[in-house]
Amino acid sequence: MSDYSIELADEPAMVAFGEHLAACCTEGAVIFLHGDLGMGKTTLSRGVLRGCGHQGSVKSPTYTLVEPYETPAGPVYHFDLYRLGDPEELEFLGIRDYFDERSLSLIEWPERGAGILPVADLEIEIRVEGTGRLLSWQYNTEKGRKLADSLRKG
Template identity: 70%
Template sequence: MKQVLADEQAMAAFGAALAASVTEGGVIFLRGDLGMGKTTLSRGVLRGCGHTGSVKSPTYTLVEPYDTPSGPVFHFDLYRLSDPEELEYLGIRDYFTEQALCLIEWPDKGDGVLPSPDLEIQIELSGTGRSLLLTPVTQKGQAMVDNLSNTTTELAGDD
């Protein structure tokens, strides 16, 4: 599924729609260069899960936990990770439960330690907006995409 979003507001709205598409926890890899909107998308997901407090980028902490009305959400930013084995010291495996939604920015930095994703989202520039390519990896990821496809047409901007 490809989605073109016009601006930051559309990215946050798409994140909220993505949150609504999740019926149980899952693992979502967020890929894209610096400044593409991975954290903005994550903020939208958290808002969609009912989180009302601040959402900060976990660039220095590696993970920020959120207890939302929709269940636990863990937002990872692995940009500053120098060795995937560092994730073992974080107790990384404890985060990946059936109920938890795990959003992982820079997943390549955790190769060999992270579980496979349910859904991968590649974010790239598209004019002044962003283009998102959603690739489901599991049946759970496919269900997310199927649920999204009916709710996101109003978010699209001009190509």
């Protein structure tokens, strides 16, 4: 996916990386999370939410499509589009209202919303690497480039 990558050994490492990602998000962003079932997309999202100051539980929004969180760092929207039947359904959700300069949007299964979702600032792919995970990322915008560079330096 890119020359930006990191190997993570286990679930605590995935959560810690998510916390680091949150710290790098100094302004709103749209982040696509790619990976097969069970790769850790929701675990990564849990880390991001913790990094934004959320203290409660984080559940996968598989059936609701989106879980909104008001955090000390600002609004975070966790999307899971796995069960989305048609990208047009997102229009009925008022999807465009979720994306602004302040909000951070984490989107699992973004390919299911193709043509409706905005361009991602950053795309993260998660895949198996030995007994852990390999995360690789690429940017699509200037905001994403800054975010990708901050992640690499971390």
